[in-house]
Amino acid sequence: MILMRLMFLRQQGISQVTKKLQAMVVQFVSMDRMF
Known part of the structure; x- marks a missing residue:
């Protein structure tokens, strides 16, 4: 159960x-397009 929780x-x-x-x-x- 602890292992499952760690994976989650x-x-x-x-x-x-x-x-x-x-x-x-x-x-x-978006910054690149502005310039």
Whole structure:
């Protein structure tokens, strides 16, 4: 049960990191288009 919970937390952390990276990429692209 503890292992399952750790895996779930790990998946959540990875998804949060990917969302942050996607947001950074979107911001970078929009900035690049402005110039």
